[in-house]
Amino acid sequence: MPQGGLTIYAVELENISKTFPGGVEANKNITLRIREGEVHGLLGENGAGKSTLMNILYGFLSKDTGRILIRGEEVELQSPQDAILRGVGMVHQHFKLIPPLTVTENVILGLEPVLKRLRAERLVETKHFSSLLPIDFRGAADRIRRIAEENGLHIDPDAKIQDISVGLQQRVEIIKTLYRNADIVILDEPTSVLTPQEVDDLFVTLEKFKEAGRTIILITHKLREPMVLADRISVLRDGELIGTVNKEDTSPEELARMMVGRPVVFRVEKGPANPGGVVLAIKDLTVQDKRGITAVRGINLEVKAGEILGIAGVEGNGQTELVEAIAGLLKSREGNILLNGKDITGLDPREVREAGVSHIPEDRHRRGLILGFTIAENSTLGRHHRAPFAMGPGRQVLDLSEADGITEALVDTYSIKVSDIHSLASTLSGGNQQKVIVARELSANPKLILAAQPTRGLDVGATEYIHNVLVSMRDEGAAILLVSAELDEIMSVSDRIAVIFDGQIVAVKEPEATTAEELGLLMAGHKQDQSSAEAVV
Amino acid sequence: MQTGDPMLELMGWLLKATLQMATPLVLTALGGMFSERTGVVNIGLEGMMLVGAFSAVAGTYYVGSPWLGLIIAVIAGGALAGAHAIVCVKFKGNHIVSGTGIILFGLGSTTLGLQVVWGKQGLSDSVERIPEVVIPQLRDVPMLGTAFGSLSPIIYFMFIITALSWYVLYRTPFGLRMRAAGEDPSTLDAAGVSVEWTRIVGVVLSGALAGLGGAYLSIGFENAFGKGMTAGKGFIALAALIFGNWTPIGCFLAGLFFGFVTGLQFIFPILIPELVTLTNLVKILPYALVIVALAGIRRSIPPKGIAVPYEKEVRV
Numbered sequence: 001m002p003q004g005g006l007t008i009y010a011v012e013l014e015n016i017s018k019t020f021p022g023g024v025e026a027n028k029n030i031t032l033r034i035r036e037g038e039v040h041g042l043l044g045e046n047g048a049g050k051s052t053l054m055n056i057l058y059g060f061l062s063k064d065t066g067r068i069l070i071r072g073e074e075v076e077l078q079s080p081q082d083a084i085l086r087g088v089g090m091v092h093q094h095f096k097l098i099p100p101l102t103v104t105e106n107v108i109l110g111l112e113p114v115l116k117r118l119r120a121e122r123l124v125e126t127k128h129f130s131s132l133l134p135i136d137f138r139g140a141a142d143r144i145r146r147i148a149e150e151n152g153l154h155i156d157p158d159a160k161i162q163d164i165s166v167g168l169q170q171r172v173e174i175i176k177t178l179y180r181n182a183d184i185v186i187l188d189e190p191t192s193v194l195t196p197q198e199v200d201d202l203f204v205t206l207e208k209f210k211e212a213g214r215t216i217i218l219i220t221h222k223l224r225e226p227m228v229l230a231d232r233i234s235v236l237r238d239g240e241l242i243g244t245v246n247k248e249d250t251s252p253e254e255l256a257r258m259m260v261g262r263p264v265v266f267r268v269e270k271g272p273a274n275p276g277g278v279v280l281a282i283k284d285l286t287v288q289d290k291r292g293i294t295a296v297r298g299i300n301l302e303v304k305a306g307e308i309l310g311i312a313g314v315e316g317n318g319q320t321e322l323v324e325a326i327a328g329l330l331k332s333r334e335g336n337i338l339l340n341g342k343d344i345t346g347l348d349p350r351e352v353r354e355a356g357v358s359h360i361p362e363d364r365h366r367r368g369l370i371l372g373f374t375i376a377e378n379s380t381l382g383r384h385h386r387a388p389f390a391m392g393p394g395r396q397v398l399d400l401s402e403a404d405g406i407t408e409a410l411v412d413t414y415s416i417k418v419s420d421i422h423s424l425a426s427t428l429s430g431g432n433q434q435k436v437i438v439a440r441e442l443s444a445n446p447k448l449i450l451a452a453q454p455t456r457g458l459d460v461g462a463t464e465y466i467h468n469v470l471v472s473m474r475d476e477g478a479a480i481l482l483v484s485a486e487l488d489e490i491m492s493v494s495d496r497i498a499v500i501f502d503g504q505i506v507a508v509k510e511p512e513a514t515t516a517e518e519l520g521l522l523m524a525g526h527k528q529d530q531s532s533a534e535a536v537v
Numbered sequence: 538m539q540t541g542d543p544m545l546e547l548m549g550w551l552l553k554a555t556l557q558m559a560t561p562l563v564l565t566a567l568g569g570m571f572s573e574r575t576g577v578v579n580i581g582l583e584g585m586m587l588v589g590a591f592s593a594v595a596g597t598y599y600v601g602s603p604w605l606g607l608i609i610a611v612i613a614g615g616a617l618a619g620a621h622a623i624v625c626v627k628f629k630g631n632h633i634v635s636g637t638g639i640i641l642f643g644l645g646s647t648t649l650g651l652q653v654v655w656g657k658q659g660l661s662d663s664v665e666r667i668p669e670v671v672i673p674q675l676r677d678v679p680m681l682g683t684a685f686g687s688l689s690p691i692i693y694f695m696f697i698i699t700a701l702s703w704y705v706l707y708r709t710p711f712g713l714r715m716r717a718a719g720e721d722p723s724t725l726d727a728a729g730v731s732v733e734w735t736r737i738v739g740v741v742l743s744g745a746l747a748g749l750g751g752a753y754l755s756i757g758f759e760n761a762f763g764k765g766m767t768a769g770k771g772f773i774a775l776a777a778l779i780f781g782n783w784t785p786i787g788c789f790l791a792g793l794f795f796g797f798v799t800g801l802q803f804i805f806p807i808l809i810p811e812l813v814t815l816t817n818l819v820k821i822l823p824y825a826l827v828i829v830a831l832a833g834i835r836r837s838i839p840p841k842g843i844a845v846p847y848e849k850e851v852r853v
Contacts, residue, residue, distance in 0.1 A: 060727055061849075081729030096724040098717055109717055110728030112710035131710040 008036040009072065010184050010215040011057060011088075016066035018052055026052040028239040030066075034184075039206070039216045041226025041247075044236035045259055045460060047430070050219045051093065053236070054186045058090040059083040070184070081110070089182025091173040093189040093219075099162035106161055107176050108140045147178045151208060166316075167198040174205065185209060186217045191225060195314045197524050203229060221259075223252045235259055260460045268464075270471045273495040276305035277340075279479035280326070280448050285335035287318070287325040295321035297503035298335070303448065303479040308470065310494025310511075311483045314523050318503035319483045320362060323452045326481070327359045328352035329367075339448060353382055358446035360437055362453040362483070364430075368437040371426035375418055376400075376407040378425050379440050406443075414439040415465070431462035438466055442473055449473060452483045467493050487516050487523075501525050542679060547807065549683030551800050556688065557758060559796025560695045561586065561750035561767075565774035566781065566788035567702050568746030572618070574706065574783055575739030576719040576842045577625050580636035581618075583771025584643025585744045589614040589751030591647035594762040595654055597664040603756050607667060607691075607749070610756075614748015615741045617643070622740035626733050629846035640771075648764050661762040667691065689757040691749070698746070702785040715739050719840030722847040732847045747771065776827055782837050794830070798823040 011034040018027040026049040034040045044050045055061040057068060059077030068075050070086045077083050080090075097106050114133035141157040148155045153171045161169060170190065177185050187206075191199045206229060209216055218229060226233045227247065234244040235258040242258045280303040287296035295318040303309045313319055324330040326337055328349040337345045344355050353359075361367035369378050380389045380403045388406070391399040407421045416435045418428065425433060434454070442449065451470060455463040470493060474480055484490050490497055491511050499507045499522040507522050565582050572579035592613035597606030621639050624630040648658075655661050669687045676686040706712040714735050717725040722732040754770070755762045777795055781787025802822055806813045 058727075059729075079729055079731065080727050084729050090727070092727065096721075096727040098720045098724055100720065101713075101716065105713055109713060109725065110730045112713060114710065131714070132705065133710075134704075134708050135710055135713065 009033045010036045010038075010070070011217075012067075012069040012072075013053065013057065014067040014069070016053060016056060016068075017064045018049075018056060018061065019064055025239050027056070027063075030236070030239075030241045032234055032241060032244070034215060034217060035232070036071075037210070037213050037215055038231040039210055039218060039229050041230035041233040042217055042219045042236065043221070043223070043226055043233055043255060043259060045221055046458070048221075048236040048259075049239040050221075050236050051188055052239075054090065054188060054217065054219055057083065058088055058186060060090070084111075084180050084182070087181060087183045088186070089177025089180055089184070090186040091170065091177060091188060091190060093192065095169050095173050097161045097169055097172060099160070101161060102157065103155055103159050103161065103164075103172050103175075104137060104141050104144060104157040106172060107144055107157075107179050108135070111180060113140050113143075144175060144179065147175055151175075151178065151205060153205065166193045167195065167201070170194065170198075170202070183213070184215045184217070186219065188219045189221070190218070191220070191222065193315070195524050223255055223259075227252060227255075237261055268467045268471060268492045270493075271475070273307045273474065275307040275495070276477060278302050279305050279340055280481065281336075281338040281341075282326070283336045283338070285322070285325060285337065286333040287321045287330055288333055289321050289330075294333070295503050296325065296332075299500075299503070299505055301498060301505065303481050305447075305477050305479050306474055307495045308474050308480040308482055308493055310490040310497045311481065311500050312487060312490045312497055312519050312523060313483075313485075313500035315485050317500050317523075319500055320452070321503075322500070323359070323362070323450050323481070323483055326352070326448075327357065327361075327450055350382075353444075356445075356447035357450065358441035358444055358448070359450045360434075360441050360452060360454050362456065364433055364437055369425045369433055371424065373425055374422045375411070375416075375425055375428070375436055376404050376421045378436055379403070379407040379410055379421075381440065383440075383444065410436075410439040410443060414469075431458045434458055434462065434466065438469060442469065446473075446478055449478055449480045450483075451480060453485060454482070455484070455486070455489060463489075487519055491516065491519070499523055545680040546683055547804065549680035551797075551804050552680075552684035553688070554800030554803060555793060555797040556684075556692050557796070558799040559793045560689075560692050560757075561753050561770055562774045562777050562795055563695050563789050563792030564691075564698065564750035564753065565747045565771060566777040566792050567698060567785060568614075568743035568750070569775055569778040570702065570706075570743075570781075570783055570785065570788055571715065571739045571746070572743035573778065573843055574719045574840055575715045575736045576722060576840060576845065576847075577622065577736055577740050578632035578636065578844045579618075579621065579740065579743050580633060580775060581621055581639025581643070581771075582743070582747045582774055583767055583769065584636075584640040585614045585617050585747035586751035586754070586767045586771045586774075587643035587647050587765070588617050589748030590755035590766055591650050591751075591762050592748065593752035593756045594661050594664050595650060597756055598654065598662065601665075603665050603667045606664070606756055607752050610748045610752035611745045612748070614751065615745035618741050618744020618747070619737075621744070622737040625740070625846070626736045629848070632844050644765060647762070651762065651764060659764050663761045664756065666760045667757050689753065691753040691757045694749070698749075699785055699789040702788075706785060711735075711738075716840075719842050722842050722845075726847070726849065736847075747774075750774070773824075773827065776831060779837050779839075780831055783839060795823065795827060798826045 013030060013032045016027050016030045019025050030053060042050045052061060056063045059080045059082050068077060075086060113136045114130055115136045144157045153175060155168060155171055155175065190202055194202060206216060218226060220226060230247055232244055232246055233250065233255065235242040235255060237259060282299055282301040285296055285299045286294060289295040299322060311319055321330055325332045328347050332345060336343055339355050339357065344352055365371060383389055384398060385395060388402045389399060391397055404421060411418055411421060414435050416432050416439065425436065454466050470480055482493060494511055497509045497511055498505045499519060501523060502525065565586055569579050569582050589610040593606045593610035596609030597603045600606065617639060621635050624635040625632050651657050651661055667689055670690050670693065671687045672685060676682045706715065714725060714730050718732055718735040726732050751767060754766055773795055777791035778788055781791035802819050805819050812819055
């Protein structure tokens with residue numbers, strides 16, 4: 001960076017603190033300065049406060065204390081409008097797009113151009129009565145096309161968001177910031193939903209932004225990304241700024257240590273697998289998703305006792321449907337699912353559970369827990385109708401004291417941090433919620449464990465814990481099907497890796513005999529013999 | 538009135554009855570649309586209609602002009618909706634509970650108003666109606682003359698407001714913002730537009746249109762206010778809104794359909810004299826048809842963010 005006496009800062013955040021209603025301290029006295037024209041990586045684990053800090057800069061959240069300066073000028077941001085007018089744009093992790101509306105409608109929302117000949121000259125923003133003038137849809141679409149062309153972001157302005165891919169949706173989000181002339185662009189975990197190829201495209205776009213002199217803030221929890229793109233990297237942990245380093249002066253190991261607060265073991269400690277007989281056998285399984293689109297196309301798989309089979313793949317390639325079909329939550333169209341040789345195809349979820357299958361669902365709020373129930377109640381779910389949780393004639397009455405005792409034991413064994421087993425599941429942190437599910441599912445002595453994204457959104461400590469539990473269940477002879485979007489997790493936990501692409505298993509690999517690059521290519525749909533092609537980041 | 542082919546005359550009469558029955562439904566359904574497309578459930582339409590119907594008569598009674606009465610009705614409906622908006626949007630109250638309160642308030646306050654203004658319990662004094670638009674050239678044309686020869690101007694307003702609603706919702710910045718508020722308020726907020734303001738305007742607009750629909754009943758169709766005179770039309774309008782899939786054209790067509798079915802009940806006893814003794818059964822018919830229609834349609838898709846209060850300061 002040019003260091004001529006006075007550095008120009010695009011953004012200065014001084015002593016920012018933020019506590020959410022409910023008492024979570026997301027930002028603690030953070031002071032962060034972003035230089036004009038740099039790519040600044042904001043690194044930290046989930047829940048470290050990165051998104052909160054940037055949403056404060058975007059005017060989307062209010063700060064409790066502190067000052068914000070944009071280009072040296074102190075600002076009070078009442079709403080995102082104030083930030084947008086000062087050139088700040090943000091691509092949110094969960095896109096701020098409305099599916100039934102078109103690309104154009106989504107891009108112009110909030111800054112709609114109205115037909116000029118009807119508009120009084122002095123009105124600049126569309127406010128009050130000018131917001132009842134007709135929108136200049138054609139002019140807007142032309143401008144979007146021009147912006148798209150200039151930046152190599154091809155898009156059809158008339159397409160509806162619900163009809164385009166996630167990668168294209170992200171383009172729309174980026175075009176939205178350009179449409180608003182943003183020169184300070186915040187990207188919140190932009191790669192989490194992209195295929196490796198789309199990540200490459202995004203990085204090319206960001207390089208272009210940098211050349212055009214835009215300031216970029218890249219929020220991420222992945223070490224690789226800021227090491228590729230950023231000039232400087234700031235690390236947040238537990239709402240505090242740990243430090244800011246130049247890329248040249250640091251290493252992934254140092255960054256990881258800053259993120260976690262202790263040296264990180266990147267690999268899971270585990271002995272060699274000792275596979276026994278086949279527990280789960282899937283034969284020519286075809287499954288349609290809820291919209292009736294074929295998501296799983298003739299999959300054949302075997303998982304043996306005492307082995308962890310990892311399914312690697314970009315989300316949306318049929319993993320979800322595969323797991324839900326085995327768990328009985330989705331009906332399969334064709335094919336068979338055998339558990340220890342017994343056909344369990346088409347059984348309902350309870351029957352599948354009784355047959356010895358445990359399921360750690362990918363969406364812990366929708367499928368895993370009832371947030372409005374207590375921890376004790378959640379711990380009995382799925383087994384509440386059987387001894388020892390149910391008693392009396394026909395097992396129609398819950399034995400609450402028995403349930404409490406068992407829950408206490410689970411909380412102890414799995415070191416779940418709870419104040420009281422009768423507090424609501426919604427009061428737990430994400431990691432502890434996940435532990436409640438894991439404890440419940442694994443305590444049922446399953447023959448087969450379906451673990452879908454078991455560590456999503458968890459910090460390193462909880463992740464390590466869950467990995468260790470899975471490995472020890474494996475060592476006790478359970479068959480484990482692990483589905484994960486994190487390649488690192490797949491590579492370090494699995495004994496065998498199956499790559500899923502477009503509803504089919506395209507390769508099965510030993511973790512020792514493959515690389516992240518090769519798996520990345522397979523996940524993106526490259527054929528195996530093309531793996532000599534350019535490696536992806 | 539010319540005596541032409543009685544069958545043609547009957548058709549013309551049915552057409553007119555359809556328009557008359559449909560107008561309050563369409564206006565109120567369009568109102569409900571503005572509320573629900575911004576994300577606020579409005580089951581209080583019935584109450585807003587009642588207050589509109591009462592205010593129109595009371596306003597005309599005091600001011601002496603039915604046109605001013607009409608404006609007063611629109612303002613009164615909008616004001617009552619404003620209360621709903623404040624409860625639902627500002628204080629994030631439950632939309633159904635607030636809407637129920639609006640219905641009960643509408644019924645209670647207008648009954649009390651009858652007593653206070655005219656000292657009566659069932660029916661107000663007669664007031665001047667909004668004069669009908671007479672098209673002399675059309676009067677003598679068979680069927681068309683019966684249907685369109687003399688209609689309340691509010692019926693013409695209904696057509697204009699339908700077109701205007703479509704324009705506002707789909708062609709203006711404000712309409713885009715309303716649609717966004719109902720689908721995903723957080724996205725609208727991130728785009729720098731106030732969700733609260735957008736929703737409040739949508740709800741107030743719904744009350745103003747429901748007030749207009751109510752005013753049509755009392756000073757367009759009738760010339761007095763009767764206790765509970767909306768008789769569930771606010772709910773039928775709500776059904777028309779859902780049947781019409783929350784779109785302006787849908788509301789319009791659904792309102793016309795329900796109006797037509799209501800008009801049929803007057804026609805049936807004329808066509809089939811045996812039915813005269815079964816008047817009450819015939820009166821059920823439109824409502825039964827409404828249920829059949831609602832059960833038979835494809836699934837309506839409500840706005841995604843409907844009935845969900847928008848919480849700004851949550852961890853995202």
